[in-house]
Amino acid sequence: MNSLYQKTKLGNLELKNRVVMAPMTRSRSINNIPGDLVATYYEQRSEAGLIITEGTSPSPNGLGYARIPGIFSKEQTAGWKKVTEKVHNKGSKIFVQLMHTGRIGHELNLPKSAKVMGPSAIMAKGKMWTDSDGMLDHPTPLEMSKEEILSTIEEFVNASKNAIAAGFDGVELHAANGYLLEQFLHPSANQRTDEYGGSIENRIRFILEVSKAVSEAIGKEKTGIRLSPYGAFNDLFPFPETHDEYSLLAEKLNQIGLVYIHLVDHSSMGAPIVEPKTVSAIRNNFKGTLILSGGYDAIRAEKDLSSVNADLVAFGKPFLANPDLVTKFQKNIPLANFDETTLYTPGEKGYTDYPFSS
Numbered sequence: 001m002n003s004l005y006q007k008t009k010l011g012n013l014e015l016k017n018r019v020v021m022a023p024m025t026r027s028r029s030i031n032n033i034p035g036d037l038v039a040t041y042y043e044q045r046s047e048a049g050l051i052i053t054e055g056t057s058p059s060p061n062g063l064g065y066a067r068i069p070g071i072f073s074k075e076q077t078a079g080w081k082k083v084t085e086k087v088h089n090k091g092s093k094i095f096v097q098l099m100h101t102g103r104i105g106h107e108l109n110l111p112k113s114a115k116v117m118g119p120s121a122i123m124a125k126g127k128m129w130t131d132s133d134g135m136l137d138h139p140t141p142l143e144m145s146k147e148e149i150l151s152t153i154e155e156f157v158n159a160s161k162n163a164i165a166a167g168f169d170g171v172e173l174h175a176a177n178g179y180l181l182e183q184f185l186h187p188s189a190n191q192r193t194d195e196y197g198g199s200i201e202n203r204i205r206f207i208l209e210v211s212k213a214v215s216e217a218i219g220k221e222k223t224g225i226r227l228s229p230y231g232a233f234n235d236l237f238p239f240p241e242t243h244d245e246y247s248l249l250a251e252k253l254n255q256i257g258l259v260y261i262h263l264v265d266h267s268s269m270g271a272p273i274v275e276p277k278t279v280s281a282i283r284n285n286f287k288g289t290l291i292l293s294g295g296y297d298a299i300r301a302e303k304d305l306s307s308v309n310a311d312l313v314a315f316g317k318p319f320l321a322n323p324d325l326v327t328k329f330q331k332n333i334p335l336a337n338f339d340e341t342t343l344y345t346p347g348e349k350g351y352t353d354y355p356f357s358s
Helices: 036-044 074-089 146-165 180-185 205-218 242-256 276-285 298-306 317-321 325-331
Strands: 008-010 013-015 019-021 050-056 093-098 127-130 134-137 170-175 223-227 260-264 289-293 312-315
Touching: 019 325, 036 074, 050 074, 074 093, 074 146, 093 146, 146 170, 146 205, 170 180, 170 205, 180 205, 205 223, 205 242, 223 242, 242 276, 260 276, 260 312, 298 312, 312 317
Parallel strands: 019 050, 019 312, 050 093, 093 170, 170 223, 223 260, 260 289, 289 312
Antiparallel strands: 008 013, 127 134
C-alpha cells in the first residue's frame, strides 16, 4: 500500500491520508464573505486528508485582492462554519490559511477604513487587479508603527479564535509568497531601524510574535505556518542571508512548538530552486510535521514520503480541475486541465463545475 494513501497523525488529528490540498486564491467570496459556493468547492475536494483554505485575511487591512475572504467578522465566521461542516462530514480535516497581504494590495480592494501597510514604506513592483479600475500599480504602503504591529498581532489572534469557533481544525500562518509576514523577513521590503528590522534576529521577530500569540490562544497543535525560502513572488527574492535566516526561524518555531511547517518550492513555476541545505536545516531544526509542496505528482510525492523527506505532501493546481484527485491518483486516471481564464473570476464556472471521474 502506497504511503500517500495511508492514515497518519497531524498533532492530535488523525488524517485519512497524507494528501494535502494546498491553499489557492480563488476570489469567489463576494463582499469578502465565503458563501455556499465556497462551501461546495471545498466539499468537492474533501478526498484530501487535510485541506488548507485559500488565503483568508485576519484584518480589513489584509484584504489586498478582490473578493478574497476574511475571518474577522461574524458574517465571515458564519460563512466559514458552513465550509467546515461540509468538509468534516466527508471525513477530512481543514485548516484556514491566515493571509495578511500587507503591501501587496490596493486601496480599491480594501474597505474604506482600511489601508495598505507594510514593514517599510517601500512599493512592490508589479500591478494589482481591481474590479472597479482594472490593473493598477501597487501603492506605496504606509510603514507600520509599533502600535500597528501590536494591533496586527492581536488581529491574527482574534482571527484564529474565530477560526476555531467556525469549526476549523487549526490555522496556517501565511509567511510565504511575499505577503506581510514574509515582508518582514526580507531586507528589500524591511528597512526598519527598530527591533523589527536590521539583523536576522530582528527581522524574524514579527513572525515569532504572531506564532507565539496564536499558538497560546488556540493551541500549538492547531497552529502551522507556510514558508517559501528562495521564492520570487511579489517582488521578494532570495538574499545572501536566506539560508541562515530560515535555519534560525525553523529553530525558533520549533521552540514555540507549532504543529507543522509547510514548505513551498516554486521552482516548477520559474522561481529559484530551494537550496537542499536549507530544506535539510529546516527538517533538522524543526521536529514537528513537515509538509512539502510545489510541482508534485503522485510518484514524486511517494518518493519523498518513503524517504522521510516529508510527512505530508500538498497538491495545488491538480486539485483545481480534479476534485476527486485522490481517486484519480489511485486508479491512474489521467488528470484534467484547468481553465486559466477562470482562476479568479466570480461564479461557479471554472470553480465547482469540474466533473468527477465517476
